[in-house]
Amino acid sequence: MDAPVVVGSMALDSVKTPFGEVERVVGGAAVYASMAASLLAPPRVVGVVGGDFPQEALELLSRRGADLTGVKRIADGRSFYWSGVYDYDLADRRSLATDLNVFADFNPVLPDSYRGSRYCFLANIQPQVQLAVLAQLGASCFVMCDTMDYWIESEREMLLEVLSRVDLVLLNDGEVRQLADTPNLARAAERVLDMGPRFVVIKKGEYGAALVSREDYFSIPSYPLPNVVDPTGAGDSFAGGMIGLLARQDDCCNRELRRAVAFGTVIASACIEDFSLEGLKRLGGDELRRRYEALRELVRFEAMEWEEFLEEQ
């Protein structure tokens, strides 16, 4: 087992969905991803928080095996703050506030103890900052990165530089179409592979996820849930589950990548059943196993007796 590096925001979020409302609760990509990864391997977190970030949240991560050596606390600063509202079907969200605060000057420095890590998840940050982290990682480190529509639009060149250096990029379906400038997902994924990464993971929200490479195409639906409360953190929990599984197995062959996507899917399903980290906190090993096996059963269908079939034709 390896301990994966997770780099990204650590935040306070105010979120309103049709099912409730929370104020200044713990969130942020690195927090969700680390919580998720910790179910499978102990993450090495890199981030920055202000004096207002709850000590209990850091203690929770520590108790779950996370290494917080790379988390900087700026006591007289304020944590990254995001506030948003989701519409009735949770498909679209509107940001009300994005206050970078201490995250504006985030200059991630990997502690020496992290440097030999063989797995890393670079959450959505400025491509420049992602490049700065890449320069600190060993050449053999398997790097997954996330990004967003804003950087695809405004920092395309720098983002392409990032993509030429990572192993896997996570994009939602809108982003992969935007980046590749084509509406067909299969073709868009091909074009993103041409940009450098060996693997593209397409996150389709409630419609599941696909893993595309030159040799493999894997696609699974989401885990069906009758009660989705808050989608915030779903993508980061998904990525955290993936990097956790890869680090745990210490292998990034197609078999483990497929499993990683499945773990990402089931861990994300727990995340969105509640606000903040509550869903992830409740997810234990037994339930993780139950959902993973249920997902396997969900997509299972049997082969045919083809000899007989083809003879008739």
Add this chain to the structure above:
Amino acid sequence: MDAPVVVGSMALDSVKTPFGEVERVVGGAAVYASMAASLLAPPRVVGVVGGDFPQEALELLSRRGADLTGVKRIADGRSFYWSGVYDYDLADRRSLATDLNVFADFNPVLPDSYRGSRYCFLANIQPQVQLAVLAQLGASCFVMCDTMDYWIESEREMLLEVLSRVDLVLLNDGEVRQLADTPNLARAAERVLDMGPRFVVIKKGEYGAALVSREDYFSIPSYPLPNVVDPTGAGDSFAGGMIGLLARQDDCCNRELRRAVAFGTVIASACIEDFSLEGLKRLGGDELRRRYEALRELVRFEAMEWEEFLEEQ
């Protein structure tokens, strides 16, 4: 093997997509569904055409084993005509013309030779007409029905009467939300089950399909295609593939229903690679087998060594 009854429109379509344009080509729900079903079992078609419907299309269906006893030709009438345009990503379409013509007075009468059929697909028609067909089918016939947003809105009571009498309803994701009046798909499907059918199939277009019942939840992605030309007929090819497989296996247990959804998925993938029936015409037994097995591989991921995993927790 049983011979499934297929009831619905037989049409001439003019279609424009970003990839081309065709004028007055053969289409219609019963035609697509029968072409699809004929790959698996010989359909018994019920429909009405005008004098302008190409004789070659009927001969094509006959050569593929379809029974056309139930197809009425009104020599001095015109066939149902639909014309539409798809937007750049093929996700939305706009109808330009819907001329019912001879379909306006469609009064489906099942020939005596069809009456013992154990499988039936009622394509999208007025719920009143679907009820008239249901009255002619044996009580033990497994009936799948389709519908559309228009009937959910304008003929809700009559549609609920249909739903209380069929075994399986096919709905796209927008329709299942509309019918159940809730945005969550898993919960919406539950509510539709409360309306009577034992099975709900949710068609999600490029995102695949789900089969929901009280005892089972099956979900698969679509077959990935780099070249989609025209989505017209996808849903009916899907349904035709389903009813064909069920009739072929003469069984509607969960195992066969899951296989049926998989066959529907791969047959629909061939349909949308070309205009009109061209894609379905080209789909042979070998390619059907290849795609079915590729779909099985597409969703496959391995179990974990859980004992070891849970011990660590």
